[in-house]
Amino acid sequence: MLITAEYPFFRDRPEVWRDRLTTLVAATGVKAVTTYIPWRHHQPDAAAPPDLTDAVAFVRLCGELGLQVIVKPGPFVHAELNYGGLPDWVCPLADPGIEPQLGADGAPVTWSGSELDADGSAVPWPLPAPLGSRFAALAERWLREAGRALFTPDLVTPAGPIIGSQIGNEGLFTNGARPLSAYDYSASGLEFFRTVLAREYGDVAGYNARHGTAYTAFAEVEPPRGPATPLQHVDWGRFHAAYLTEVLRRWTDAFAPPVPVVLNLNPPAGDDGDLDAWLARVRPETWDGLQYGFTNWMGVVSADRSAHARYVIAAKRAAGPNMEENWGFSKLYDTAYASGATSFHQTLLALAAGATGFNIYTAIATTDWTPALDAVLSAPYPDCPPIDGDGRPTGKAAAVKMLADYFTLHGTEYLECAPVTYATWGLYTPYAAIGAWSPGAAEQCGRPLLDFHHRMRAAGRDYRIVDLEHADLAGHDRIALHGGQFMHRAVQDKLAAHLAAGGHVYLEGTEPVHDEHGEPCSILADALHRTAPRDLTAEDGVTVLSGAADAYLRIHPDHDVCYATVLVQSDSDPVIELELRHRGRTHQIEIVAARGGAAVLRVVAGRLDDHLVKATNSHLGSAVSASIRFDGEQIAAPPSADLRRIGGSPIEKTVA
Known part of the structure; x- marks a missing residue:
């Protein structure tokens, strides 16, 4: 399990680095650091070469202290820096030779620049087109x-501390969750769009045959900028997936890291069509060597069920770590993050939903930077992290340490355990490309997937997500999906074979009657009509009997071990009653935790083992005597103390 903490060294004086890192290890137990390497910081002058002296010194210091490092060079990093960490001189305003990225309306796509208006807000500047020749170079x-x-x-493992790298940020320019109409309609973007069309259709005659057009060259084909045919929207969705992959691949090839590369896709946004846009664009199965990762900047998931659903979907889309969990920012985002319980809840939810690691973002408050780097924010940055601006641990440090200690000990076993899931959602991304433009269309993915998520959670059931075009369906017994008028013939064949092998397919919406070429094809419909529904039997799982909470269960395939994670909603009574079923045993469990808090329990051979329970949530004014009653035996902590047992250690009081 990848357990990391962010430290933006470039916002602090080098003379405090050692103290802050030493405190981080001692107070939180985290032994790996992530850090952006901002282009504007290291090369503010276009005429001078980049100076990475301080970055190298920071990485070397981490190695001296026994810390591993993941380096993140962007080129766009966000990180609340002027122009997202890009140097001013790559802005199209500064260099007319740099092509701007464009939206469907033909206007430049912008980001907050280095100039401030009369109110002290950053003036929006156009962003460069990633595939434009000058910026790309x-x-x-x-x-x-x-x-x-x-x-x-x-500096690189095994001799050095660098174990990984990250390319881009939340997409390319923190745009991974934006609508499909938001970018990229620049000349270079459209040139690549037509390249993608040529890959798909072979020649313009093949395109014309499918679209009913009479173009003489792909250069004549225009992208959709609003309502269009479903197939035009499918083409544009395919372009977005290929565009993200192409740019990230080029950047990775240039950086040439000898260590794994992880991404940090931002999760889907919440407006109509946004989830469809995200599903159409984010295709991890096509990345080949780039590791899926995601972030959480969408809202307080213990209080917002929409945010909760989209966060879970991001964690389930593919195996990978949560590369940015907000542990430090309340003023910029939501006052709920002033309490460690909010982030504790979200970190455990991400892991329960499928994440392979977590990142404390940002772990250490920093206090020293120039307006050339960040002209808007004042120190400290961030405002409420585990280590404050004076280098002292805050109450959040103890909450992080519980998680870091627990998963340092049990993380490998936890990831070996398979989540107990009731069904699998079959993702068919051509529908997402249509739904992104037309949320009411028959072909869509976002709304049906959200509805499926809410039904599963209301029934206390977990699920998986699988890409029907790429995945092997073995091991996915029950597959639910939304249907439309068409579906790839190969996908219909795959689902029909799954039915013939004894699997279940639950089709919502329309039975497809055409294939991807518009030819008649009812393979799936015919198979569904030949298959009778089967009775569903009871199985292992965890069920919430009382209280407002979500519960997840993971079971080891070889050993009598399971993990139950309980996520308490912000409006819940502190007492949560559950029933856990594993290996023919049924356990009655009562957990007392703070509102908006969470718990994780390791159960070995039918007996409670190591566990964590969050007892306080200062934002909600919730403080309890944390406890677990497991089959009648109770373990309790002192009032307002978190309950923890790690490796047989006694209960330790922590604050939040």
Whole structure:
């Protein structure tokens, strides 16, 4: 399990780095650091080469202290920096030779720049088009030089501390959750769009045959900018997936990391069509060597069921770590994050839903930077992290340490355990590309998936997500999906074979009657009509009997071990009653936790083992005597103390 903490070293004086990192290890137990390597910080002057002296010194210090490092060079990093960490001189305003990224309306896509208006707000600046020749050359040169400086034998594992890298940020320009109409209609973007069309259709005659058009060259084909045919929207969705992959691959090739590359896709946004746009664009099965990862900047999931659903979907889309869990920002986002319980809840939810690790973002408050780096925010940055601006642990540090200690000991076993799921959602992304533009269309993915999620959670059941075009369906007994007028013939064949092998397929919406070429094809409909529904039998699981909470169960395939995670909603009574069924045993459990808090329990051979329970949530004014009653035997902590047992250690009082 990847357990990391973010430290933006470039916002602090080098003389405090050692103290902050030493405190981080002692107070939180985290032994790996992530850090952005901002282009604007290391190369503010276009005429001078990048200077990565301080980045190299920071990485070397981490190695001296026994800390592992994941380096993140962007080129766009966000991180609340001017122009997202891009240097001013790559802005199209500064260099007319740099092509701007464009939206469907033809206007430049913007980000907050380095200039402030009369109110002290950052003036929006146009962003460069990632595939524009001049910016692409500059970005790739930056990444090559950053890679040469950082990936020396003494800095890279096994001799050095660097174990991984991250390319881009939440998409390309923190745009992974934006609508499909938001980008990229620049000349370079459309040139690549037509390249994708040529890959799909072979030649313009093949395109014309499918679209009923009479173009003489792909250069004549225009992208959708509003309502269009479903097939035009499918083409644009395919382009978005290929565009994200293409740019990230080019940046990765330039950085040339000798360590794994992880991404940090932002989760889907909440407006109509946003989930469809995200599902159409995010295709991890096509990335080949790029590791899926995600972030959480969508709202307080213990209080907002929409945020909860989208967060879970992001965690389930593919196996990968949560690369940014908000542990430090309340003023910029939501006052609920002033309490460690909010982030504790979300971290455990991400892991229960499928994440392979978590990141404390941002773990250490920083106090020293110039307006050239960040002209808007004042120190400390962030405002409420586990380590404050004076280098002292806050109450959040103890909450992080519970998680870090628990999963340092049990993380490998936890990930070996398979989640107990009732069904699998079959994702068919051509529908998502249509639904992103037309949320009311028969072909869509987002709304049906959200409805499926809410039904599963209301029934206390977990689920998986699988890409029907790429995945092997073995091991996915019950597959639910939404249907439309068409579906790839190969996908229909795959689902029909699944039915013939004894699997279940539950089709909502319309039975497809055409294949991807518009030819008649009712393979799936015919198979469904030949298959009688089967009775569903009781199975292992965990059920919430009283209280407002979500519960998840993971079971080891070889050993008599399981993990139950309980996520208490913000409006719940502190007392949660559950029933856990595992290996023919049924256990009655009562957990007392703070509102908006959470718990994780390891059960070995039918007996309660190591566990964590969050007892306080200062934001909600909730403080309890945390306890667990497991089959009549009770363990309790002192009032307002978190309950923890890790490796047989006694209860330790923590604060939040």
